[in-house]
Amino acid sequence: MITSKIIASGILRALGFILITSLGVYFLYQIQTVILYLVISLILCLIANPFVRFMNTKLRLSKTMATVITLLFFIASLTGFILLFVPLIIAQAENLSLLDTDLLQSQFLTIERNIENYFNINHIDLQQLISETNLSSKINYNYFTDFINSILNILAGFGMGLASVFFITFFFLKDQLLFKEKAKMILPDENEDKILNSIAKTNQLLTRYFIGLLIQLTVVFVLYLIVLLLFNSKNAFIIAFLCALLNIIPYLGPIIGTALAAVLTLIGGIGTDFRTEMLPTTIYVVIGFLIVQIIDNNVNQPIIFSKSVKSHPLEIFLVILISGITFGVFGMVIAIPIYTILKVVAKEFFPNNKIVSVLTENI
Numbered sequence: 001m002i003t004s005k006i007i008a009s010g011i012l013r014a015l016g017f018i019l020i021t022s023l024g025v026y027f028l029y030q031i032q033t034v035i036l037y038l039v040i041s042l043i044l045c046l047i048a049n050p051f052v053r054f055m056n057t058k059l060r061l062s063k064t065m066a067t068v069i070t071l072l073f074f075i076a077s078l079t080g081f082i083l084l085f086v087p088l089i090i091a092q093a094e095n096l097s098l099l100d101t102d103l104l105q106s107q108f109l110t111i112e113r114n115i116e117n118y119f120n121i122n123h124i125d126l127q128q129l130i131s132e133t134n135l136s137s138k139i140n141y142n143y144f145t146d147f148i149n150s151i152l153n154i155l156a157g158f159g160m161g162l163a164s165v166f167f168i169t170f171f172f173l174k175d176q177l178l179f180k181e182k183a184k185m186i187l188p189d190e191n192e193d194k195i196l197n198s199i200a201k202t203n204q205l206l207t208r209y210f211i212g213l214l215i216q217l218t219v220v221f222v223l224y225l226i227v228l229l230l231f232n233s234k235n236a237f238i239i240a241f242l243c244a245l246l247n248i249i250p251y252l253g254p255i256i257g258t259a260l261a262a263v264l265t266l267i268g269g270i271g272t273d274f275r276t277e278m279l280p281t282t283i284y285v286v287i288g289f290l291i292v293q294i295i296d297n298n299v300n301q302p303i304i305f306s307k308s309v310k311s312h313p314l315e316i317f318l319v320i321l322i323s324g325i326t327f328g329v330f331g332m333v334i335a336i337p338i339y340t341i342l343k344v345v346a347k348e349f350f351p352n353n354k355i356v357s358v359l360t361e362n363i
Helices: 004-030 032-057 063-096 101-118 123-133 142-156 158-174 176-186 189-230 236-248 252-268 274-308 313-349 354-359
Strands: none
Touching (some): 004 032, 032 063, 032 158, 158 176, 189 236, 189 313, 252 274, 252 313, 313 354
16 A cells, blocks of 8 residues: 555655766766766777787787887877977968958958959949848957967866876776776676676777778878879868868768868968969869768778678668767767667677667677
């Protein structure tokens, strides 16, 4: 018989559960930066694992020494990139006039006049159209300075974040066996083997995925750089790097990268003849980028997505599409790693399920 005491007790337990859950979510929100450091460290650990394993097994170096050498290589690579990119970023910022909104507006109007002259647009009609739509008032030229200020704020904590990430990564690499032994003490005995097998398989698949992703970005970067150098684009190196980096975002990233390259090439050509230099160069760069994307979509991505995480390209496309619709750009970036983890866990815990068997037959 249900009494008022039982009902009251149930309500109190429900309220307690809601309170504890809310506090847990709030706590996770407060330490989101630490969680980000942990995620980045795990990704670096997955990438570094093959190198540490090679030095430990083939070169007979201790685990600590192999870890230190690998992290020093990462730090040296990062330092080299920074030293290489800083002058280029400064030059590009000056070229784009990010800190001089008046000059930026003047350059925008110059491009507008060139387009008018090229397409024989009647200036009076265009001015009337702009006046009627109030287009100029909707263009916020201060956006660029706001963007730079936000970048500077992010860079302010970059040093601390970088030190934290490498510190965490060091112990992730060095003490993997220790963590595994500690996990055995915590995990329930009936599911211990399944959980450890899931972790091992996930580690293997994601290591292959992230290394493959780095190779893909490197290949795309080199191809982008060749295209930009062929057409004498200013600051080709930094533009190619930024556009290649955008390829981390599946499907949408290359489109954004191509648009970015077109804008930067167009602005970089200000001062030259619009009809014979600015417009043709921009068109050639866009065509070159589209060719690179065709190569990437038909060669690089099938190898990385299909072979590294052992999923069909259509399966990957649908997962990325659903994640993008549900969680936006961030969902598209993390879709493949999360989906891979879910597949491995499902195979370990539900091997007899027909749907799981079909989706995980290659794992």
